[in-house]
Amino acid sequence: MPGPLPVTIVGGYLGAGKTTLVNHLLRHADGRRLAVLVNDFGELPIDVDLIEHRGAGVIGIAGGCVCCTYGSDLMAALDALLAMTPRPDHVLIETSGVALPGAVAAGMQLLSSFRLDAVIVLADAETARAHAADRYMGDTITRQFAAADLVALNKADLVDDALLADTAAWVAATAAPGTAIVPCRHAALPVDVVLGPPSGARLVLAPTGRHDLAAWDRWQAELPCPVDADRLAAALADAGLGLVRAKGIVDDRSGGRCLIQVVGRRWSVTPLPSEDGPATGGPARLVAITAGRPVPREGMRRAIAAAGG
Amino acid sequence: MFTIYEARKILTMNPSRPLATHVAVRDGRILGAGTAEELSGWGASTLDRRFADKVLMPGLVEGHSHVSEGAFWKATYCGFFDRMDPDGRVWTGLPTVDAVVARLAEAEARLDDPAQALTGWSLDPIYFGDRRIGRAELDRVSTTRPIGVMHASGHILSVNTRALELAGLLRAGVNHPGVPLGDDGLPTGELKGPEAMMPAGRHVGFDREKQAGDEHGLRQFARICVRRGVTTATDLAGLLPDAAIDMMLRVTGEAGFPARIVPFRRNYGLTIAELVARAVELKALSSDRLRLGGVKLFADGSIQGFSARLKWPGYYRGQPNGLWYITPEQLTEAFERALAAGILVHTHTNGDEATELALDCLEQALGPQPARDHRFTLQHCQLGDPAQFRRMKALGMCVNLFPNHHFYWGDQHYESTLGPERATRMNACASALAAGVPMAIHSDAPVTPLGPLFTAWAAVNRRTASGRILGPAERIGVADALHAITTGAAYTLKLDGEIGMIACGRRADFAVLEDDPTEVPPEALKDVGVWGTVQGGRVFCAADI
Numbered sequence: 145m146p147g148p149l150p151v152t153i154v155g156g157y158l159g160a161g162k163t164t165l166v167n168h169l170l171r172h173a174d175g176r177r178l179a180v181l182v183n184d185f186g187e188l189p190i191d192v193d194l195i196e197h198r199g200a201g202v203i204g205i206a207g208g209c210v211c212c213t214y215g216s217d218l219m220a221a222l223d224a225l226l227a228m229t230p231r232p233d234h235v236l237i238e239t240s241g242v243a244l245p246g247a248v249a250a251g252m253q254l255l256s257s258f259r260l261d262a263v264i265v266l267a268d269a270e271t272a273r274a275h276a277a278d279r280y281m282g283d284t285i286t287r288q289f290a291a292a293d294l295v296a297l298n299k300a301d302l303v304d305d306a307l308l309a310d311t312a313a314w315v316a317a318t319a320a321p322g323t324a325i326v327p328c329r330h331a332a333l334p335v336d337v338v339l340g341p342p343s344g345a346r347l348v349l350a351p352t353g354r355h356d357l358a359a360w361d362r363w364q365a366e367l368p369c370p371v372d373a374d375r376l377a378a379a380l381a382d383a384g385l386g387l388v389r390a391k392g393i394v395d396d397r398s399g400g401r402c403l404i405q406v407v408g409r410r411w412s413v414t415p416l417p418s419e420d421g422p423a424t425g426g427p428a429r430l431v432a433i434t435a436g437r438p439v440p441r442e443g444m445r446r447a448i449a450a451a452g453g
Numbered sequence: 454m455f456t457i458y459e460a461r462k463i464l465t466m467n468p469s470r471p472l473a474t475h476v477a478v479r480d481g482r483i484l485g486a487g488t489a490e491e492l493s494g495w496g497a498s499t500l501d502r503r504f505a506d507k508v509l510m511p512g513l514v515e516g517h518s519h520v521s522e523g524a525f526w527k528a529t530y531c532g533f534f535d536r537m538d539p540d541g542r543v544w545t546g547l548p549t550v551d552a553v554v555a556r557l558a559e560a561e562a563r564l565d566d567p568a569q570a571l572t573g574w575s576l577d578p579i580y581f582g583d584r585r586i587g588r589a590e591l592d593r594v595s596t597t598r599p600i601g602v603m604h605a606s607g608h609i610l611s612v613n614t615r616a617l618e619l620a621g622l623l624r625a626g627v628n629h630p631g632v633p634l635g636d637d638g639l640p641t642g643e644l645k646g647p648e649a650m651m652p653a654g655r656h657v658g659f660d661r662e663k664q665a666g667d668e669h670g671l672r673q674f675a676r677i678c679v680r681r682g683v684t685t686a687t688d689l690a691g692l693l694p695d696a697a698i699d700m701m702l703r704v705t706g707e708a709g710f711p712a713r714i715v716p717f718r719r720n721y722g723l724t725i726a727e728l729v730a731r732a733v734e735l736k737a738l739s740s741d742r743l744r745l746g747g748v749k750l751f752a753d754g755s756i757q758g759f760s761a762r763l764k765w766p767g768y769y770r771g772q773p774n775g776l777w778y779i780t781p782e783q784l785t786e787a788f789e790r791a792l793a794a795g796i797l798v799h800t801h802t803n804g805d806e807a808t809e810l811a812l813d814c815l816e817q818a819l820g821p822q823p824a825r826d827h828r829f830t831l832q833h834c835q836l837g838d839p840a841q842f843r844r845m846k847a848l849g850m851c852v853n854l855f856p857n858h859h860f861y862w863g864d865q866h867y868e869s870t871l872g873p874e875r876a877t878r879m880n881a882c883a884s885a886l887a888a889g890v891p892m893a894i895h896s897d898a899p900v901t902p903l904g905p906l907f908t909a910w911a912a913v914n915r916r917t918a919s920g921r922i923l924g925p926a927e928r929i930g931v932a933d934a935l936h937a938i939t940t941g942a943a944y945t946l947k948l949d950g951e952i953g954m955i956a957c958g959r960r961a962d963f964a965v966l967e968d969d970p971t972e973v974p975p976e977a978l979k980d981v982g983v984w985g986t987v988q989g990g991r992v993f994c995a996a997d998i
Contacts, residue, residue, distance in 0.1 A: 158780045186724045215721065219651040242777040251648035253628045256621050280762075280810050284777055 147414055148259035149226065150405075151235045151252055152338065155245030155288050156266035157275055161298040162238050165266060165331035165338075167191045169236065172335045173207050174342070179225045179232035180211040181218070183240045218251065226257055234261070234339050242284055246291030259414060262407035264338060265292035266331060269300045269311050276318070289319045293408035294337075294388060300327035322383035322409030326358050326435045334360065337389045340405055341431055363439035364431040367453045370395040373402040376451035377411035380404070380432065385443050392430035397452060404430070455479035457489065457498045458987075462969055463509040465955040466939050476509065478961040481990035485957045503992075507984055508969045510935070511954050512684025512962030513905040516853045516942035517799075517832050517895035520688040520714065522677060524670030525574055525899045528658065529560040531602055532575035534861075534918075536902050539673035541680055541995060550584050557594045557602070564598070571595065572658035573602035574899075576611060579865065580918075586611045587635075588642030601657025605861065607900060608758040610650040612642050612657060620653035646758070666697045671704055671714075678712040680995045681904045682964030682983040685943070685952055689799065689832065690717035690749030693731075698738060698745070705742040711986060711993040713962075715946055717747035717799060725783060729790040736796070741989065744948070749832075750787055750800045751778040753807035756835060756870055757862055761804035763836070769872040775804060781814055788818035788829065797947060798829045799853070805836035812844045819848065828891070830945045833858075835879045836871075842881075842888035851945045853893040854880040856911035857901035859924075863917035877924040882912045886933060893942035894934070905942075906970065909934035910979035931975055961990040 154162050166180055167190065182189045190203050190211050197204040203211040210232070214221035218237070225232055235258070239245050245263045252260040265288050268275075276285045289295060295315050300308050312325050319325070326333060336342070337360075373396040380390045392404035393416070401416045401424060416424045430448070432439045456478050463473040465486050477484035477492045484495050492498070523539060530536055530544040531553050537543045547553045553576065561571050571594065578586050591600045591613035599616035603609075617623040617640055625638040631649030635641045644650045650659075678686055691697065693716055705714055718732055728748060736746025753775055754760025759768060760775040767774050779787075784800075791798045802808040811831060830851040831837070837845075837852060845852055859880050867876035878884070885892045894908050912934045917923050929937075940953035952960050967982030985994040 158782060184722055186722060186727070213722070216647075217651060217655065218648075220655055241780050244776065247648055250629050250631075251651070254620075254622060254632065254649065254652050256624065278781075280781060280806065281777065283774055287773075 146231060147416070148257055149232065149235055150261040150340070151237060151258050152261050153237045153239060153245045153248050153263045154266070155239045155243065155263065155291070156241070157268070157281070157285050157288065158241035159271070160241075160266035160268045161296070161331035162266055163187070163189055164298075165264070165296065165333065166236055166238055167194065168330070168332050169335055169338060170194055170205055170207070170209055173209060174335060175207070176233045176339065176342070177208040177230065178234050178236060179209065179228070180236045180238060181214045181221050182211060182238045183214060183243070185213050189238065218248070219255070222255065222258060242281070244284070244287055244291065246287065249291060259412055260410070261340065261405060261412070262293045262338075262410055263291050264294045264296060265289055266296045266298050267315060269297045269303050269308055269327065272297075273311060273314060286318050289315060289323075292319055292323050293410040294324040294326060295319055296331060296333055297325060297327040298331050299329060301329040320409055322381060324388040324408035324435065326388060328358065337433055340389065341391050358435035361434045361438045362431065363441060363444060364429060365444070365448075367392070367394055367428040367430055367448065369453045370397045371448065371451040371453040372397055373404055373413045373451075376447060376453070377404045377406060377413050379447035379450060380406045381409050381411040383409065385432075385440055385447065386434055386437060387432050387439070388435050390430065390432040392428075393424055394428045394430065401428075455484060455495065455498050456501050457492055458501050458504050458509070459489070460504045460509045461506050463955060464935070464969070464971060466511050466936065467954045467956040470956070473955070476955055476961075476963075478987075478990045481961055483955060483957055483959045483961050486955045504965055508966040509955065510682070510964045510966060510970070511939045511959075512952065512986055512988060513682045513938050513964050514893075514942035514946070514948075514953060515678075515683050515686040515895060515898070515903060515905055516893040516945050517689050517855075518686050518898040518903055520671050520674045520691075521667075522899035522903055523672065523674030524667040526673060528572035528574045529557055530575055531556065531573040532605060533577040533580045536575070537677075537680060539676040548580070550578070550581055550586060550590055553586065553602075554590060554593050557591070557600065561594050561598065567598060569598065570616075570656060570658040571598055571600045573600070575605045576602045577605045585641065585643055588612065588614045588617060588640075591642060599656045601653060601659065603659060605900075606757050608646060608755070610644045610653060610657070610659070612644060612653050614642070616653050616657050617642060619656040622652060666691070666694075666700070668700050668704060671701065675710060675712040676998050677903050679986050679993045679998045680983060681906070682966065682986055683712065683903065683905060684962035684964070684986050684988045685713040685715065685946075685948065686903070687946065688714055688716040690719040692721060693718045693735065693745075698735065701743050702738065702740060706740060710742060711988050711991070711998065713742045713744065713952075713988070715744040715747065715948075717749040720748065720750050720779070720787065725786045725790055728787070729794050729796055732791070732796045733794050744946070747797045747799060747946075748787070748791060750784065750798060752784065752800055752802045752811055753777060753804050756803050757865060759870070762806040762810075763804040764806045764809065769870055774806075781810060784811065784814040785817050788815050789822055792818055792822045792824045792827055797827075799832050799945070800829070801832045803833045803835050805838060805841065808834050808837055808841050812841060812848065815848050815850065825849070828945060828947055830893075832895075833897070836875060837881060837885065838878065839881075839884045839888060842885045842890050845890045846888050851891040851893070852885050853895050853942070853945055854882055854885065854912075855897060856880050856882065856894050856915070857896050857908050859915060860911045860917055861901055863923045864919045864921060867917075867921070867923060878927065879924070880912070881924070881927045882929045882933070882937070883927045886929060891941065891944050892937055893945050894937045895942070904979070905938035906981050906983070907979040909938050909970070910975075912937065913975045913978060931971055931978065934978075935970060961987055963987040
């Protein structure tokens with residue numbers, strides 16, 4: 145019985161770079177089978193060179209990935225993914241420019257076969273503030289940010305450093321405390337940051353592309369003692385640590401092995417099957433990633449110690 | 454050879470000749486209306502006296518309905534108000550939870566397949582006091598078969614335990630604002646809002662797209678039209694794939710099909726450019742009884758679902774503002790492209806902020822593309838205010854207001870969603886007419902029952918379900934209301950040159966009435982009996998349809 149299928153919601157206003165991010169992830173999926181759900185095939189959501197075949201409501205994509213429309217029934221589209229063989233590894237839901245990703249995220253709580261991994265909202269560094277001041281769309285855009293676990297401040301190369309810092313501070317004030325804010329261009333976020341580092345021994349950050357603007361830092365450690373997994377995960381999502389992404393395979397005090405996933409302020413703990421595979425076996429371990437500042441080593445140690453590790 | 458129909462009275466709605474006793478029909482069109490003597494000059498004719506004790510009006514025009522009204526009747530009617538089905542049977546309204554359970558149990562007993570879902574619709578528990586209807590109540594009908602009952606508002610679905618199980622929702626720890634939990638920590642069976650409804654909806658027989666493409670539903674819808682005196686009705690709006698178009702052309706083209714259907718293509722699945730191109734393509738496929746080529750856009754959601762976009766100060770109890778379904782960029786582009794291609798656009802706006810956006814976008818689109826007589830129409834536009842109506846007039850727009858909503862939900866808007874003042878100005882027909890905006894009024898069937906005479910009654914009386922006269926200053930006269938359900942609606946469809954009055958050259962489309970709507974007391978307008986219709990010169994008796 146496979147565990148719940150992770151879901152990442154990709155939101156943001158028209159032109160912020162949602163489709164660019166999705167295509168970037170497809171290009172760098174690195175063996176992951178991604179299933180992309182889009183509201184509408186109105187605008188072709190997938191770069192033409194990635195498309196292997198097209199059917200009614202379905203686009204087959206290189207590398208075993210797929211893109212489907214969901215229209216008025218997201219649940220039916222998600223159900224169809226569960227029935228696919230092989231099952232996708234990760235689902236990306238690209239919402240429309242005026243949708244509230246928080247509502248889609250709340251809907252995920254109704255589905256026990258899925259685990260909401262993260263709400264990623266893109267912002268156009270040049271226009272986000274102007275859009276947020278729009279008399280009609282302003283509150284929709286700020287509500288999008290408020291629902292984000294990670295805001296990708298896209299097209300950061302098109303503004304000067306002072307304006308970028310200013311906009312990042314404004315997004316931080318608009319979004320919930322603990323939301324990760326990462327500048328990028330061409331929506332080129334590292335795949336491991338968006339989708340989580342792959343399981344297995346290789347808890348490393350994939351090489352970043354030439355478009356990557358953020359100075360990434362990565363820290364990892366083994367956890368020889370069992371921990372309170374919920375408490376640790378919550379601590380890792382605390383705004384004070386400033387982590388963009390963390391992932392842990394830990395031994396919970398209750399006896400089972402768990403997967404901890406953290407994106408910005410969102411955390412989840414999922415029990416892992418007991419068999420000792422390469423993905424989940426081996427020593428208990430934790431990796432943390434930050435953007436634009438180092439991972440606070442001391443803070444990490446304190447969080448682990450407070451959780452009993 | 455042609456036919457002259459004699460009637461007790463003919464309300465021609467022709468300003469030059471408002472009343473007549475006879476109407477001459479040849480080849481499905483009107484030769485003229487007047488006295489027998491005036492019509493005798495056209496040559497040899499047959500006098501048909503079957504309407505000698507009836508009152509004829511132009512065939513009624515429903516400017517905002519959905520053909521899915523026909524398909525809904527496959528499900529069990531659970532509404533609080535009496536409602537007539539396509540067979541003419543009046544299903545009595547259900548005043549208590551027990552009555553709802555009893556009717557569902559009767560329907561359940563008729564199902565052979567034990568796995569088949571039982572589907573109900575039009576539930577309105579607000580009239581049952583504080584009683585909710587959830588799985589405890591529906592489990593009295595069945596615990597083994599999934600049951601789902603859609604509420605009249607369309608925003609809540611009540612389901613039984615089996616349906617929750619199938620949806621994977623019968624578990625502790627569900628954390629969603631649209632899923633209330635009982636004392637046992639499990640969902641109560643009320644699912645509120647589209648996200649919460651979705652996991653269960655398809656297990657209990659709700660699939661909107663299937664309903665829209667349903668041939669049987671289209672035939673049933675047309676039978677309801679005959680019973681309501683309607684000869685032209687919109688289907689606002691479907692996806693209109695080729696298969697649906699082929700079906701609709703075939704069915705509406707049958708010699709006995711009694712109504713003219715005007716489908717609009719919904720904005721979904723195509724780029725704006727493709728949408729307009731598709732509308733141009735569809736327009737060329739039109740037949741007399743299937744008028745294609747319109748486009749329907751959605752700007753916001755609904756007021757009772759708190760998804761309409763309101764201007765300051767927003768919802769009465771402080772709920773967050775509603776949802777946009779389109780960006781200003783897309784709306785402006787759609788208007789620009791449609792204006793350039795000569796395509797008619799109707800736009801759903803409920804809240805006043807959505808109306809304001811549509812006005813701004815059209816104003817912008819008309820800048821580079823000034824267009825005479827585009828007749829772009831705002832649909833519902835329930836919170837339109839006088840300034841907005843004046844802008845609509847200035848921009849060449851029409852409005853199609855929703856007085857039926859006022860009857861069914863006016864009390865809730867008064868008490869909880871908008872508060873007294875704004876509830877009073879909802880569906881402000883008198884203000885729209887005062888501003889000179891071409892106006893229609895509608896039912897949005899199946900949201901409320903199809904029936905333009907009821908809709909006219911609602912606009913004339915502004916009575917709510919509780920008996921409150923909500924906004925007496927916005928009441929309109931019977932003559933204006935009858936205009937709105939004939940020429941008024943036809944104008945928004947650019948069909949007023951063909952239908953909407955009984956005059957030489959128009960289509961021979963009549964509503965055949967038992968009484969004269971201009972002579973009954975205004976409070977009785979909804980009770981005027983409908984004998985049937987004449988559509989394109991073909992006579993359809995409601996009792997035989």
